[in-house]
Amino acid sequence: MQTRIALSFLLVFLFQFSPAQKRQGNIVEYFGKEKVNEIKEGKPYHVFSKGLYLSGQRSALNSMTFPTDPVFKDFLMSDKKVTQGETGFIDTEGNPQSWQSISTDDKSTFNDRKLRGAYVYLTYTSKTEKTVLFEASGHTNGIINGYPHEGDYYDFGYSLIPITLKKGVNTFVLKVGRFPRIRARLIAPKSPVLFTQRDMTLPDLLWDTDLKYKGAIRIVNSSKDWVESYDLTSTLQGKQLTILVPAIAPMSSLKVPFGIAALAEGTEKGKIQVQLSLRKPGVGVVDETEISLHIKSRHQKHKRTFISDIDGSVQYFAVAPSSNHDLEKGALFLSVHGASVEATNQANAYKQKDWGTVVAPTNRRPFGFAWEDWGRLDALEVLAEGKRIYAPDPQKIYLTGHSMGGHGSWYLGATYPDKFAAIAPCAGYPDLLGYRDSFVKRALRASKEELKQWGITQKQLERMQQKPQLTAMDHMIQRAGNPSRTLKLKRNYLQQGVYILHGEKDNVVPTFIAREMRENLGTFHNDFTYYEYPGGTHWYGDHSMDWPPIFEMFKRREIKTxxxxxxxxxxxxxxxxxxxxxxxxxxxxxxxxxxxxxxxxxxxxxxxxxxxxxxxxxxxxxxxxxxxxxxxxxxxxxxxxxxxxxxxxxxxxxxATPNPALKGPHRNGGFKDAFKNQMVFVYATNGTPTENQWYFNKARLDAETFYYRANGRVVLVPDSDFSPKAYADRNIILYGNADNNKAWKKLLKNAEVQVINGKATIGGRETLGNQWGLYFVLPRPDSDTASVGVISATGTEGMKAIYSNHYLINGTTYPDLMLFSNDIMQFGTDAVKCAGFFGNDWSYEQGDWQWK
Incomplete structure (x- = not known):
């Protein structure tokens, strides 16, 4: 179904950046004119300098959950090769788009405006089969020799993926992301198992607090064997802490938590070194590295870390403690950051308050999940940590944030109205989809000069005017997104005071969005303040967030008992x-x-x-x-x-007290809800070699994606090693079907959804063929709290269908179950055959379903 183009949705992300809030120290300088020297992970093996590119194809607006991508579909599970001039696809205006040659600049970067949203095709001919590390940046995702991998679309320099080069031609197809540039090279790893200091999560050490700490570092396993029974030791001032490293699957990496001892009494402020060593049983040290940590006072702004209940990963949050060192039962301010802003920078934007403490969560990444999905859970975890550490007055809890954090304030405030006495969205938009649509409204009434400035053509404008033609299936799928439709929950703001702060001349989150919220609240709310900062753009200094009248309003509000x-x-x-x-x-x-x-x-x-x-x-x-x-x-x-x-x-x-086997707050669906509660990915090994390799790669892809997007930590387990007792009360994500995944009978033997090769059965209704993919969630039968999320297919073509891993992106919507064909990457939600929700007893019969 062709509907309005997703250009406006792209603008949402392109325009969230504030010039005054730049990323701090994330971008890695890859390689330039200088000779490439040996790096910590190994020696550069090959720098890609020539390739082909294909202009990108836009997805339909109604398919955020399943964006169309017929180009990638052609490369999945295949050794497809392309040549210059070959047609890649026919665009929506009937024009053939062909592969064209492109070369890197003097910084070994493919850098051209025409690459925005394009595909880049690279090849490397290897004389032998060998293992290397693939390093690239600027791409949203990629397919290497027919198998998909996560990208590095924020240009952080985190990507470091072990791959096996086959003898002969190896193909790499990369989708260019938000910036029209991309880099790629191959690295010969210095050892099969190694540390990488890219993307560590580390705390500040506090000299005036007796506290042990948690950090996290990635371990790369570029071997074809499992990393098992290794241990990781940290040494600080002669004190050692050792942990057992979880099993790491072959050809993958895992961000591993480790402990850091408390500082010795009398340690001076400044920096201190911590040594990390990785040991293999029977061998000894296989890698070691040294990290530098800051030493601060607990009364200074600082970073703290904690272990997340979502996935056992180490997360950090930043603190601007009260300037009153003797404060007891003070206030707590939860401040949520904007896109591209680190939590440390968020806390640094505030002057320390004498009557309360600011805590700033990360949203799992500086971009993260727009404070929805796992960003929402991160905010709740940090709020709980802030309460535990600072013991505030339980009636004096407040919420604020800027830009994307302004959205977070609207969203979290509407979702959890009894947790905050007052909220203060600054330069924020209430609803993610509403923010996208606001640009459409703006473009439709913009002048020709404005349209030219924004790069919007007349044809694009005409498409924006087309209204989406949504089917009953579309509505069923979109219903799963209702928890994110903030304005449907707007009357929850009656439980809070509200302060709206917005710049008069904000063109990033246009000021008319704030004015619309002022009018909206004015129809039912009697306790809100609206202020437009005269001449203010999107960011006009620290007063963009740290605005004294906000905190004066906070002082006069308390959560009611x-x-x-x-x-x-x-x-x-x-x-x-x-x-x-x-x-x-x-x-x-x-x-x-x-x-x-x-x-x-x-x-x-x-x-x-x-x-x-x-x-x-x-x-x-x-x-x-x-x-x-x-x-x-x-x-x-x-x-x-x-x-x-x-x-x-x-x-x-x-x-009576409800049976925990029923739906409830503890376990309610939809499908994305399975990705929490220390989830474990269990993949099939009992199928054909093709099935086994695909399901392993799909599980690894999702682990890569959750790592990159959510600073996550996911353990992969083959079905042959899965024991329900060993992973009691943890969510299980099962990859495969009843024919090829041995864990199916342990977890889903009596489920009303059964999948085998060639057939899917849902509530007694059979769907035949090998082209079907399924996502669904059910309660784990041996647990009162845990769930089983299933990523399954009826055959090889169906395995291509389940490639889309957009369930790990906020803004996508998934009911309890979806059945779809391998045409999903070409036709979007038109290829969905069944979607819906199980009943409160988790039965199909009592559920709500849409069949096509």
Whole structure:
């Protein structure tokens, strides 16, 4: 389906950068005119200097979840070769686009404006089979000899992928990312297993706090053997801490946590060195390196690290502690950063406050997830860490942020209204898709001069005017994104004070977006402030965030205790994302992932609900003056501190504590919800060599993607080694089907979804053929909390269909289950055959489904 072009969505990301907020120390200088010297990982083996490029093809607007990419489809699982002048595809205007030659500049970089969004085809002829490290930057993803790999589209210099060069011609197809430049080379690793200091996560050490620390460093395994039983030792001031390195799959890397001892008493401020050594049993040290850490006071701005419950990785957050060293029960300000901004820079933008502490999470990366999905979870983890460390007054918690962090403030504030007394979005947009659409609106009423300045042609403008023709299937898929539709939750802002700060002349997040929110709030909210900074652009100095009137407003707001709340509204789109506000918990929905709500009035002693199937009430803290409460039209006696109530045919009845096997806040779907809870990737080894290699590579690709996008740590496990007891209560991502993955019978033997070669069965309905791919999530049968996410296919063609790994990107939407053909990369959601949600009992029969 051809709809409006995704140009405006691209602008969202291109225009989020503030000139005053540049990345700090992330970009690696690869190679220039100077002779390339040996680097820590090994010696450069080959620098790509010539190749072919193909102009990019835009995806349809309705297929963010499954963006079309027929070019990559041609290279998947194949040894396809192309020549100069060969047609790559026919564009939407009927023009053939052909492969053309391109060469690097004097800095060994393919650098040309015409490369934006293009494909680059490179080849290397090897005389023998050998292992090398592939290093590239500027690409969103790539296919090497038919198998996909994650890219380095932010140009960080993190990419370092072990690959096996086959004898003869090896092909590399790279999709150019946000900047019209790309680099690539091959490196001969200095040893089969090695450290790389690219992208370490490290804390600051505090001389005035007795504290042990966590850091993380990547270990690259460029061998065809598993790294097993290795240990990693850190040495600081003669004190050693040793950890056992998790098993690392062949030809992959893993970011490994390690401990750092507390500083010796009397250590002076400055820098200090920590030695790291990697040992192999029976061999000894296989690699070692030295890292430098800053020593600071706990009263200075600094970085702290913690182990994330999402994946066991080490994450950091930055702190601007209170200037009052004796402060107790002070305020806590959660400040969420903009795109391209490190958390350290976010904290550095604030003057230290005498009445509270600023904590700044990372969103898992400076770009991360726009504070949605895993960025949302990171913000919650850092908020919990801030409360644990600084023990603030529980009624004095506040939220603010700038640009993408302004969006984070709108989004987190609407999603978790009882966690913050007030929010202050600065230069923010409330909704990610709304931000994209705002550029379409702006372009449609822009002058010719403005359109020329933005590089928008008349044909592109005409496409923007086309309205998307969404099918019932599109609506089912998009429903999974309702938790991110901030404006559908806007009445939750009634629980908070709101301060909107925006520059008068902001062209990055246009000022009219803030004015629209002012008008929006004005229709129902009576406690918000709006201020346009005169002459302010997107960034006009630290006052862009650290604006004194914001903190003066914060001082006058507190989170209400349950017993003082007279009226309250609470909205959610998913109990799995946000279920509770104060004394109410929306435990289950009648219609999954549509908006659910409660409206409480103490005066009327009434709760009105919408789309709620199971409700939990904490009556102990609510402290009503009566012994009953009216819920919709049902009078309910209050005879315990906690009530669970279920709705049947419009009438509410008390029920027992819900069975954890049912859907609820702990485990609710959709599919992306499986990627948390210390997830483990279990891949098939019981199939044909082609199947085994593909599923291993797909699991490795997802691990690479989660590492790059989320600073993540994912352990790969072959099905032959998987034991449910060894990974108890952890989420499992299973790659394969019942014929080729031995873990299927251990986890999914009785599931209503069964997949074998040549057939998928969903709720008793069979779909035949080898071209089908499936994503779905179900509860793990041996756990009250864990889930099983499944990435499966009915055959070789279906394995191509599951290539799209956009479930690890925010802004994409996945219900509990999706069945789709291998045409997905060419036709987007038109190739989806089934999508929908299981019932509250996780059954197909009680679910909500759309079939094509």
């Amino acid at each position: 349950d017993s003082t709340i007279n009226t309250m509204e609470f909205y959610t789109a998913s109990p799995g994302v946000s279920a509770q506000s104060h004394f109410t918990t929306i435990y289950q929905q009648e219609k999954p992932l549509e908006i659910s709500s409660i409206d409480f009035s103490r005066e009327k002693n009434r709760i009105t609900t919408a789309n709620v199937a199971l409700l939990k009430l904490d009556t102990q803290h609510l402290k009503l003056e009566t012994d009953h409460i009216e819920i919709d039209s049902t009078h309910v006696m209050i005879d315990s501190d906690v009530l669970y109530l279920t709705q049947t045919n419009g009438s509410w009845e008390k029920t």
